[in-house]
Amino acid sequence: MDVLSDEDKAFWDENGYVIVKDAVTQENLDAMIQAIWDFLEVDGSDPENWYRHAPRNRKDENDPSPISIAGMVEMYQHQAIWDNRQHPRVYGAFRDIWERDDLWVTLDRTNMKPPTRPQNPEWDHPGMIHWDLDTSQDPIPFGVQGVLYLTDTAEDQGGFQCVPGFHSLFPEWVKTQPVDRNPRSPDLEGLTVEAIPGKAGDLLIWHHLLAHGNGHNRSDVPRLAQYISMAPARFQDEETREARVSSWREVRPEARWPGDRRGWEANHYGPAELTSLGEKLLGVTSWN
Template sequence: MSEVRGLEDFWARRTGRAPPGPLTMAERILLDARGLGLEQVLTYLRDWPDFATFAAWIAATAGPPDAERIARYHAWLAGDPVPEATRVRLAAIDAMPPVLDADEIAHWEAHGYVILRGAIGRGEAAAAAELLWRVAGADPGDPATWHGQRNNGIMVQHFCDPALDIARYSPRVHKAFAQLWGRSDLWSIVDRMSFSAPPAPGRPWQGPLLHWDVSLALPIPFATQGILYLTDTAADQGATQVVPGFHHRIEAWLKGLGDADPRAVDLSAEGVTIPAGAGDLVIWRQDLPHGASPNRAARPRLAQYVNMYPADLETNPEWR
């Protein structure tokens, strides 16, 4: 694992063997390029393994490193031009016909979210759904198993599997994000899955209500978030919920609150749920209030979080 530059330094910082400091963009890209989720890595490092043990865990968890992604990460780290394989791949993304048409882009600009229909095939979505059922320890035919001993609400902390990589590295998905960002030199985030079951006696719905995952200190930089539905998802089936168009008024709204906590304001009356089909990807702006809606249907909502970002992603150091 020594061929992946910065990995041992990351291990030293995150196990207290070196001053930790905030997560850097180099660390973010390192983990995504190596096919690892940030949360799963930080959770594993809580036990302070030695580096050899950590490296062995990475190999067992994420498999061998992807040569092109690691070469691209090393080139970025050194300030060198992207490798030829990456250049060719990104040029192919640029040359692709748009996957979001003019009406969909207009909807994005007006409402702050868009649905990429058929981001992956229905068979590919079904394969990821089968993985999620298995990881969640749930049986599709037995509702009694739908509320397992998970301690992250609707979040399922599983990150590494070829079935999940289909969407992460799909050219069609990449093209959609490239259209929204206005650039193709984006990195794919290795993120987790979501299993939102209908409430059961003694097991209330545990999903997050409308919220933001970004600092609300102004200015809020542009970025995206996304969720891929792995099964057909009705509006009452725990579908993603947003407040459409809120990005147009969030700055004035925040200034009007004064010292009040914006995260304590209930915006649920303005929330709109977004039904979509298996393999459809919902993408929204990070300054849009969003969350999973309560599941009032007869079946769980199964989903995978999918997103992309540029290496010069802006963040606000002040948290509000």
């Protein structure tokens, strides 16, 4: 069954993103939120506790903080994470975008961005805008990214933001840019960045050519989210497949992610249980 309506597809074509309502159950959202607090060893009901860890200092290889200044939480394999990755409605949305069944899910992390406040200047992150791909390649391959809103997220809460429609403006825009432009971060002159508020359970999928990031949390509650995306499965690519399956089995991130110096996940739980859809989305079994 289709998850995206014709209206959703038209919105996607125009804006380069789409929001899937009620992508997972409230029970899944609650479990995911609790898993984030447990991982951070934080009492989420106590605002003082949100600031327990200073954001990780990128220049210090030994800094054990499990969270970055943009709120990236270095957890990858909890059962709650997998229950959202392998939720049929989440899969169905990506299948509708890719127009193919055989997909792999990204083994991505979560986000907790506490509100800015004077006592914690280290957490005063103004927000960021970037691309996760090198936009100097030609041609630029199609790709998507996604974020699941774990709580209602207001415009000023430090959530997802982007330049809507940029996926189709890009080819003309790039001609106006200097040759030595930064291919991973646009000069925002003349572009409009929009914060995209959402409800708990919204899955926002965006075209990876949309310049995007997250914003300044000027509210009084944290921003909580999980990143989930999908791309065509590469079952025959044994090296990649094996790396994915071992990261799940060994309860750790794939090598390309910063990771958690504390090794908290592997010390607290084993591999998540996968459904038959989950096994295909990871690469344990093939789509054929």
